[in-house]
Amino acid sequence: MIECHISIKVEMMKNMKHLAESLFPFHQGNLLLSLVLMVLENLHLHVI
Structure with a gap:
């Protein structure tokens, strides 16, 4: 599930x-x- 999420992000x-x-x-x-x-990367890390 996490891998899928990462590929979507990429x-x-x-x-x-x-x-x-x-x-x-x-x-x-x-x-x-x-x-x-x-900025998005930082926001994303905070969301997770």
Whole structure:
């Protein structure tokens, strides 16, 4: 069950990365994405 959850999260992150890249094709977009993912990662750890 946990493995499934992780794979869903990875899939979500890939989709977000793709979305961010299409919205922000610049380097700032990747920087912003890294920040957002870091925040999400921390929130996720707290939720679990």
